[in-house]
Amino acid sequence: MSIDLKDKIALVTGASRGIGYFTALELAKAGAHVIACARTVGGLEELDDAIKAVGGSATLVPFDLADMNAIDALGGSIFERWGKLDILVANAGVLGVISPIGHVEAKVFEKVMTVNVTATWRLIRSVEPLLMRADAGRAIILSSAAAHRCRPFWGPYSASKAAVEALARTWAGETQSTALRITSVDPGATRTAMRAQAMPGEDPDTLPHPRDVAQTILPLAGPDVTETGKLFVIRENKLVDYRMPE
Template structure:
């Protein structure tokens, strides 16, 4: 399926590596101008080189999502330079630790919630006035199967992703009469640094490469995608209503 995003402005967080990196690259290849956000300047510069090589264009925005003032200012900066936003990929997140709930240090739990939940909410609040006015605004909010499975020792991460899904569903319900379409994304186990941190004994070669996930996300960013307030399960390649774990 060919996706034409020429003239579209796309914002991607966590764009310096993994799913964010390759999704940003796919968006640029499809013609969107990508605003790439991440902490790691080197990774963003590598992405910029890859995008230019593919004939696309990007603007690099290096900052830490823990900097709430920077998130708040982002929407204004986008408005001043482009006057619009068409696509949001809220991808950045942290794992925290794999630990029993009662053993998690308060500062670790707070960091997970701050980056995964509060920063996502501030990001939505910052760009909502822009993306809500797009003729085909599309927002993909990265979640995880952990939000539903609630497996032992993943408490902080699972709780944060459940909260993020609740934010996405609520935002979708509030904007369902607008052209804006919002989906949560469960990418499944993917060959990323976070997955290696979570499951250190796993053979990464048995997992899908993040470029494979990005290729499946690209069609969700185009005008032909009309579902909102639902969950896209990458490994099943389908949009589903929210459900209990199998």
């Protein structure tokens, strides 16, 4: 499917590697100007080079999502320069540790919740007015099967992703009568650094490449999306509707 995102402004968090990197690249290929956010300056610079190589453009914003003041300022900066935001891809997140709940250090649990949940809420609050100014605002929130499986030893990450999905569904309900469409995406097992951290003995060559995941996500940024508040899972490079319990 070919999507024309010319003159669209897209914000991607966690854009220095993995799914965020390749989603930013796909958005740029489709014509969007990408605002790329991440902690790693080197990764952002590599992304900028890749985007320029395909004829696209990007603005690099290196900062840590734990910096709430920076998130608050981001919305204002986007408004001053572009006056709107067409696409949000909230991708950044941290795993924490794989450990029994009672053994997780407080600082680790708090970091997972800060980066995965509080920063997502703060980001929503910062850019919602900008998405509302767009003709067809689109928000894509990255989730995980961990939100539903709640496997032993995955407590902090599972809880954080369940909370993120709840935020997305609530936000979608609140904006249902507007042009803004909000979707959550479980990308499934993907060849990323986070996956390697969680599953150190796994052969990465058996997993889908984040480039394929990004290409599957891209249609959700398009103006033809009509549904909101849905969770999609990626299976065999296809978006599958996950039926939420009422």
